[in-house]
Amino acid sequence: MSGATPPHPPRRKRMSRAARERQMLDVAEQVFGERGYQATSMDEIAERCGVSKPMLYEYFGSKDGLLVACVSRSKAELLDVTQKAMAGATTPEDILWRGMVAYFTFIDSHSKSFAMLLREPTAETPETAEAIEATRRQQSTLIAGVLATFAPTAPADVIEAYTQIIMGASERMALWQTSRPDVSAEDAARYMTDFCRQGLSPYLTPPPPPSSAPPPSAQAPPARR
Amino acid sequence: MSGATPPHPPRRKRMSRAARERQMLDVAEQVFGERGYQATSMDEIAERCGVSKPMLYEYFGSKDGLLVACVSRSKAELLDVTQKAMAGATTPEDILWRGMVAYFTFIDSHSKSFAMLLREPTAETPETAEAIEATRRQQSTLIAGVLATFAPTAPADVIEAYTQIIMGASERMALWQTSRPDVSAEDAARYMTDFCRQGLSPYLTPPPPPSSAPPPSAQAPPARR
DNA sequence: CTGGGCAAGTTACCTGGAGTAGGTTACTGA
DNA sequence: TCAGTAACCTACTCCAGGTAACTTGCCCAG
Numbered sequence: 001m002s003g004a005t006p007p008h009p010p011r012r013k014r015m016s017r018a019a020r021e022r023q024m025l026d027v028a029e030q031v032f033g034e035r036g037y038q039a040t041s042m043d044e045i046a047e048r049c050g051v052s053k054p055m056l057y058e059y060f061g062s063k064d065g066l067l068v069a070c071v072s073r074s075k076a077e078l079l080d081v082t083q084k085a086m087a088g089a090t091t092p093e094d095i096l097w098r099g100m101v102a103y104f105t106f107i108d109s110h111s112k113s114f115a116m117l118l119r120e121p122t123a124e125t126p127e128t129a130e131a132i133e134a135t136r137r138q139q140s141t142l143i144a145g146v147l148a149t150f151a152p153t154a155p156a157d158v159i160e161a162y163t164q165i166i167m168g169a170s171e172r173m174a175l176w177q178t179s180r181p182d183v184s185a186e187d188a189a190r191y192m193t194d195f196c197r198q199g200l201s202p203y204l205t206p207p208p209p210p211s212s213a214p215p216p217s218a219q220a221p222p223a224r225r
Numbered sequence: 226m227s228g229a230t231p232p233h234p235p236r237r238k239r240m241s242r243a244a245r246e247r248q249m250l251d252v253a254e255q256v257f258g259e260r261g262y263q264a265t266s267m268d269e270i271a272e273r274c275g276v277s278k279p280m281l282y283e284y285f286g287s288k289d290g291l292l293v294a295c296v297s298r299s300k301a302e303l304l305d306v307t308q309k310a311m312a313g314a315t316t317p318e319d320i321l322w323r324g325m326v327a328y329f330t331f332i333d334s335h336s337k338s339f340a341m342l343l344r345e346p347t348a349e350t351p352e353t354a355e356a357i358e359a360t361r362r363q364q365s366t367l368i369a370g371v372l373a374t375f376a377p378t379a380p381a382d383v384i385e386a387y388t389q390i391i392m393g394a395s396e397r398m399a400l401w402q403t404s405r406p407d408v409s410a411e412d413a414a415r416y417m418t419d420f421c422r423q424g425l426s427p428y429l430t431p432p433p434p435p436s437s438a439p440p441p442s443a444q445a446p447p448a449r450r
Numbered sequence: 451c452t453g454g455g456c457a458a459g460t461t462a463c464c465t466g467g468a469g470t471a472g473g474t475t476a477c478t479g480a
Numbered sequence: 481t482c483a484g485t486a487a488c489c490t491a492c493t494c495c496a497g498g499t500a501a502c503t504t505g506c507c508c509a510g
Contacts, residue, residue, distance in 0.1 A: 283488090
């Protein structure tokens, strides 16, 4: 930990605003993931960027702002990935399954930094908490939409409640998965879909004839991988 | 907000260690709840206690230590309340219902400070995060135990996974409830039990003859209160 | 080619709050 | 009544977030 940064040799070049911003976010995400929010200093991020501290403030206003920007970017990426994954599905079951797999796979591959992002809605200030909660709301909108097609007979309050349940369960599950290397993304997705399918069953419209892509286990305990 | 503290008139009396400690925890819980962890200064807590800052460090070692102590105490209380509530139950269904109602009722009555406790696993340092996660583990042990009696046929990995799912869902639900004044603790408990009962159904042992205390709605959308 | 304009970047500072060293006060019991 | 101890305070240090005001390099109009 004493040498210069290998990816950014002493050559501090001037960069365009956009490029610098991306670089800063990359570095910040990594350092936050390594040390946690509190234990990370702005000086360290600046140094690893090969830039001085006021630059960070120029771009993100505050340490909180930087965190929020990181979270927003990652959540947007996650949202995008899950949305694309679900796009190809036909049956509600399939939507759920694909969405879950995409979700857990994404988090698995970003585990270090994402573990922080999930657990770090660290409410520095109320505004920060709000900003982070807002990104969560996008995700919840997506889920609520899926639920609505999934269970059209369910009343609005139930949809809303179940959306929260599913989000909370997913986040916790993701966190748990990062501490359990023997649990794959598919395993996690299977636990979730099995549980959710049943939970939603009272509102389910009987699915069309056997779909072309029967997801995983119907409900029996999945074989331990 | 400019006068002296009404509960503690200017009379700074010497107090026993135990009493002072309790008082400090009470004050800290309140202030953390009001301002959030970051925005709270040790000086303010000390002042509201009618005591000087080094006293806080004498008792809790650090700001993190104080947070952990608050969280531990509250979680222990929560655990106790839910445990006691479930003790009187007979059927698994009833256990689940009573536990959930106790959980959401407790959080509802402590909403301000608890919203923070839930969302503030703020991972100041890794050790702090660990300490807080440990209190969560107690809760998960309780849930896992319930699940095991609830669904004796379920394999261990499923129990573990579902425990995480239920914990995540409960916490999220609790947070959601604090932002929705029209949702009562019973409503929240009903959403959760309805969802969980179904989710667990594949592993359920058929319940004994109609229990004496059939909880709430079987599964139909509960009447909006 | 050249110098004005502007965005990228810097140094050197302020500030507030976490944490501490060392001394002081009041209750307790012999 | 006076030692001993446990509660308590004053008065600091130090570090990290944040900022004011200056400098440097790039681009292009003339």
